[in-house]
Each structure stands twice: as C-alpha cells, then as structure tokens.
Amino acid sequence: MSKFTDIEIFEILKKTISDRFLEENSAQSSDISNWKGQEIAVFQEDLFNKTKSTVSEKWFYTYFKSDFKKLPRIDMLNLLSQYCGFKSWAHFLRQKEIEVFGKVEKEKEPYVISRPEVDSTIEVNQEINEVEQSTQNQAQVNAELQKPKPKVEDQTTSSTKKIALVTSIISAVLLAGLAVYFTFYQTKNYEFCFVDSDRQTLVKNSVEVTILRQGFTPLYLNSKTGCIQFESKSDSIKMVVSTPYHKLDTFNVNLHQYRTPEKILLEPDDYKVMLYYYSNSAKDLKQRIAKLNQMIDDNALIYQVYDNDYFGVEILTKQQYINLVSLPTTSLKNYSLIESESKNGKIVKLKFKIQQDEEDN
Numbered sequence: 113m114s115k116f117t118d119i120e121i122f123e124i125l126k127k128t129i130s131d132r133f134l135e136e137n138s139a140q141s142s143d144i145s146n147w148k149g150q151e152i153a154v155f156q157e158d159l160f161n162k163t164k165s166t167v168s169e170k171w172f173y174t175y176f177k178s179d180f181k182k183l184p185r186i187d188m189l190n191l192l193s194q195y196c197g198f199k200s201w202a203h204f205l206r207q208k209e210i211e212v213f214g215k216v217e218k219e220k221e222p223y224v225i226s227r228p229e230v231d232s233t234i235e236v237n238q239e240i241n242e243v244e245q246s247t248q249n250q251a252q253v254n255a256e257l258q259k260p261k262p263k264v265e266d267q268t269t270s271s272t273k274k275i276a277l278v279t280s281i282i283s284a285v286l287l288a289g290l291a292v293y294f295t296f297y298q299t300k301n302y303e304f305c306f307v308d309s310d311r312q313t314l315v316k317n318s319v320e321v322t323i324l325r326q327g328f329t330p331l332y333l334n335s336k337t338g339c340i341q342f343e344s345k346s347d348s349i350k351m352v353v354s355t356p357y358h359k360l361d362t363f364n365v366n367l368h369q370y371r372t373p374e375k376i377l378l379e380p381d382d383y384k385v386m387l388y389y390y391s392n393s394a395k396d397l398k399q400r401i402a403k404l405n406q407m408i409d410d411n412a413l414i415y416q417v418y419d420n421d422y423f424g425v426e427i428l429t430k431q432q433y434i435n436l437v438s439l440p441t442t443s444l445k446n447y448s449l450i451e452s453e454s455k456n457g458k459i460v461k462l463k464f465k466i467q468q469d470e471e472d473n
Contacts, residue, residue: 115209118183124208125189126176128196133158144176156364163194164348165366170309170379303373304365305339306353310380314338317356324350339373351376356449357384381452388449397438404434409458417450417465433462 114121130144137158139151147155152172160166167188175184183189189201198204306315315338323331325346333340344367351363358378365374408414414428416436428436437447446467453461 114205115213116205119180121205121208122180122183125192125196125204128204129192132196147176159191159195160348160364163191163366165191166364167191168361168363168377170377300345300367301341301343302367303339303341304351305373305375306335306355306378307338307375308358308380309377315355315358315378320354322352324352353378356451357381357388381454384449384452388447401434401438404437405430407459408433408462409455409460412459413461415463417463419465419468 116124126144130139130142133139133144133155134142137154139147141147152169155172156166156169171184171188186201189204193199193201193204196204198207304321306319307313308315316336319335319338319340321333321335321340323333323342323344325331325344326348328346331342333342347367349365349367351365352360353363353376354360355378357380359381361378363376408430410430412430414430414433416426416428418424418426448465448467450463450465451461452459452463
C-alpha cells in the first residue's frame with residue numbers, strides 16, 4: 113500500500129508533469145491547473161510526441177482543472193508517468209516514496225540466468241584461423257617429409273562447414289525479418305464506438321469520421337449505429353469526429369493500446385441540442401417561438417436541404433424558419449438537423465432537412 117494519500121500523490125504527479133513540460137516549452141504559470149487554450153494544445157502535442165498517445169481537452173479539464181475526486185484509470189496514470197520519464201505508475205510511485213520517506217524495500221524480481229549472445233562473426237573468424245593454423249602445421253610436416261601436397265579431404269570438410277554456417281546465419285536473419293513484418297506491418301481490423309458523455313449511451317444519429325493516417329490518404333466513414341470499423345497498418349492515427357448534436361473533436365489514437373471495441377466519449381453541443389428540441393417539439397407553441405427567436409441571430413444563414421432532384425437547397429430567413437417549424441404538422445417528426453454554428457451566444461448558421469415519407473413521393 114502506498115505511503116501517500118490519493119490527493120498527495122496526484123498533486124506530486126501534476127507538479128512532475130508541469131516540470132517535465134517546462135523543460136522544453138513555456139507557459140504563463142508553472143501550475144498545470146492554470147493552463148488553458150494554447151498551453152493545453154501544446155501539452156497534448158508534446159505528450160503524443162513522447163508517448164504516441166494523448167488525452168482529450170475534456171479529460172484535461174476533468175482531472176487537472178477540477179477539484180480532486182478520484183485517481184484516473186491505471187492506463188492513464190501509466191501514460192502520464194512515462195511522459196515524466198518513468199517506466200510505469202508503480203515505478204513513479206516507488207521513486208517518489210524513496211525521495212520523501214527514504215529507501216523502501218525493493219520488489220523481488222525473479223532470478224534469471226543470463227546467457228551471453230554468441231557473435232556469429234567471431235565464430236567464423238575463429239574457424240578460419242583454425243583452418244589457416246592447421247594448414248601451416250601441415251605445410252611444415254610436408255616440408256620435413258618432402259610431401260608438399262595438402263590433403264584434399266581437409267579442405268573439403270572446412271569449406272562444407274563454412275557454407276553450412278553462412279546458410280544458418282542467413283536463414284535466421286530471414287526468419288527474424290518475417291517475424292518483424294507480420295508483427296508491425298500486417299493489416300489489422302479495429303472497431304470504435306462513440307458514446308454521449310452526458311447520457312453514457314451510443315450516439316445513434318449520423319456520425320462522420322475522418323481518419324488521418326501517416327503516409328496514406330484520409331479515410332472517410334459514416335455511421336448511424338454508433339460504431340465504425342476499419343483496417344490500418346499504422347500504429348497511430350488522428351481521428352476527427354463530427355455529429356449533428358456534439359462538438360467537433362479530434363482524437364490522437366495509439367493503436368498499440370487498442371482494446372476491442374474501443375469507446376470514445378463525445379461532448380454534447382448544448383446549442384445544437386436545444387435547437388433540435390425547440391424545432392421538433394410540439395409542446396407549448398408560444399414558448400417554442402420565443403425560444404427560437406432568442407437563440408437564432410437575425411442575420412443567420414439558414415439552409416433547407418431537399419431530397420428531390422428539383423430543389424437541392426433553399427435559403428430561408430429567420431422568420432421563415434420559425435414559421436416553418438411552428439406549424440403543427442406531422443412532418444416535424446421527420447425533422448433532422450444537419451449542421452449548425454454558434455457565435456456570441458447566437459446561432460449564426462444552420463442546415464436542416466425534413467425527410468419526406470415514402471407515401472408522399
């Protein structure tokens with residue numbers, strides 16, 4: 113059991129992370145809890161460069177800028193400890209206990225009998241030297257006995273041994289190369305599922321995912337089930353995720369830490385959720401009109417998308433949009449928000465569609 117409380121050791125970890133970051137970067141404050149904006153983005157990039165993995169901005173705010181509730185998961189503690197130069201969270205904890213409390217009992221490690229590796233080049237040279245020495249000795253004997261011809265059998269045996277040794281070395285190198293190839297370069301299948309961070313449920317509306325892979329063209333995927341599947345040879349990817357009701361977010365994913373299936377939390381966009389509710393709800397008409405009038409900017413760009421071949425897109429004014437979604441028609445049940453943008457507390461752009469029923473076509 114650790115000699116530190118959870119609060120004490122986590123504060124030490126935060127201070128160690130800050131010191132490590134400031135060795136190569138700059139920040140307005142040495143306290144990681146005061147970082148924001150660009151400083152958090154630079155830290156995410158520095159963490160990824162050193163560990164091939166990172167944390168989201170939401171995770172940073174939850175654990176570094178909020179009141180302490182509990183320690184993060186062990187895999188995140190291992191990741192942050194490696195960023196600070198330690199092998200793992202256990203290694204970090206042990207070193208800090210040594211610094212504060214003095215020498216602690218070292219964990220027992222299994223006894224391993226080490227066997228020095230044999231340098232194949234040395235073996236070849238030794239064998240060649242032995243052959244040369246043998247030849248010299250034979251020459252001396254032949255000179256004394258006036259028999260200058262060396263034995264053909266000895267030369268044949270030596271050549272056979274050298275060929276067999278070289279063949280064994282080449283085979284070992286080829287096998288090692290094949291093992292490396294199948295371990296690191298073979299295509300693998302991955303599955304990721306997207307979960308609403310507030311409701312802890314799968315995101316069932318349209319999820320658009322752009323996967324950026326180093327050395328490959330971007331991969332564009334769309335899902336209405338909440339999960340995507342894809343193949344990749346890369347050990348790390350950057351994933352850009354967009355949905356109609358969540359904030360646009362980018363994730364740096366280390367596929368070496370992949371677990372099937374991997375879950376990714378998406379943070380809801382409150383403006384988009386409210387817009388959908390007040391545009392689609394049939395309750396309290398006056399309240400809906402007043403709320404939409406308050407939420408939408410007077411000069412907002414509003415687009416209605418059509419499925420037919422005659423009207424692709426129609427531009428509406430703010431009042432036309434409010435009138436359209438305020439009519440008590442059954443078509444509102446087919447209302448679908450495609451995209452929206454907010455600025456200074458007002459919605460300045462939105463794109464929507466009212467899906468036609470099959471019997472209307």
